[in-house]
Amino acid sequence: MSVTPDQTLDCSGMACPMPILKTKKAVDSLQIGQILKMIATDPGSTSDMDAWTQKTGHQLVASEKEGDKFVFYIKRMK
Amino acid sequence: MATESSKRLAIIALHGTLDLAYPPLILATAALALDMEAAIFFTFYGLDIIKKGKADKLMVPPIANPAMPMPVPNIVGMLPGMTGMATMMMNNWMKKAHVAKLSELLDMAVEGGVKMIACQMTMDVMGVKREELIDGVEIGGAATFLSYASENAMTLSF
Numbered sequence: 001m002s003v004t005p006d007q008t009l010d011c012s013g014m015a016c017p018m019p020i021l022k023t024k025k026a027v028d029s030l031q032i033g034q035i036l037k038m039i040a041t042d043p044g045s046t047s048d049m050d051a052w053t054q055k056t057g058h059q060l061v062a063s064e065k066e067g068d069k070f071v072f073y074i075k076r077m078k
Numbered sequence: 079m080a081t082e083s084s085k086r087l088a089i090i091a092l093h094g095t096l097d098l099a100y101p102p103l104i105l106a107t108a109a110l111a112l113d114m115e116a117a118i119f120f121t122f123y124g125l126d127i128i129k130k131g132k133a134d135k136l137m138v139p140p141i142a143n144p145a146m147p148m149p150v151p152n153i154v155g156m157l158p159g160m161t162g163m164a165t166m167m168m169n170n171w172m173k174k175a176h177v178a179k180l181s182e183l184l185d186m187a188v189e190g191g192v193k194m195i196a197c198q199m200t201m202d203v204m205g206v207k208r209e210e211l212i213d214g215v216e217i218g219g220a221a222t223f224l225s226y227a228s229e230n231a232m233t234l235s236f
Binding site: 015 | 107108110113
């Protein structure tokens with residue numbers, strides 16, 4: 001992945017709704033334009049991250065699957 | 079058809095069973111993460127969710143519940159101890175799936191600013207006192223809930 005994250009958040013093993021609660025907190029702690037790398041194992045996080053970024057206006061720069069882990073790169077937009 | 083999305087979630091929590099306590103707390107805390115406001119109106123048995131020290135002791139009855147992962151015939155489900163057994167199993171499944179405890183979700187809801195309203199009328203009916211409830215809860219009635227919900231809230235009941 002060519003995106004360089006400013007912060008990493010590991011939500012492995014967490015179930016809904018924890019990954020989005022933690023992600024929200026982490027993104028709020030970033031500067032605008034900075035990128036959070038979030039790792040989750042909850043398969044629901046793929047659609048949840050789509051919905052979350054759409055609703056909050058932050059940008060899902062990239063996402064990928066590494067084994068049983070889902071990795072998301074989220075840019076704080078506002 | 080309005081296209082403006084709702085920024086407010088108003089939930090009625092009516093039941094005090096383990097399974098039915100989860101959705102209001104999950105949705106309310108998730109709403110906060112989506113930059114929405116949320117309120118939960120706890121009424122009738124739902125008041126149990128916000129009693130001090132009660133959240134993690136809520137139970138799930140196997141009786142008349144054919145959807146339990148391990149279904150129990152009603153004639154067996156009615157025996158003493160079966161509700162406790164079903165609750166223990168459900169708690170184990172939840173733990174295995176890494177689902178947060180109800181007390182944790184409750185704390186996050188209060189800390190995150192979910193408006194927690196305890197229904198005055200049902201507190202009177204069921205003899206529930208203010209001091210039995212957790213901190214961060216306000217007491218109100220139908221008008222309190224409706225005035226909150228009337229401001230373009232999506233409303234759910236559990």
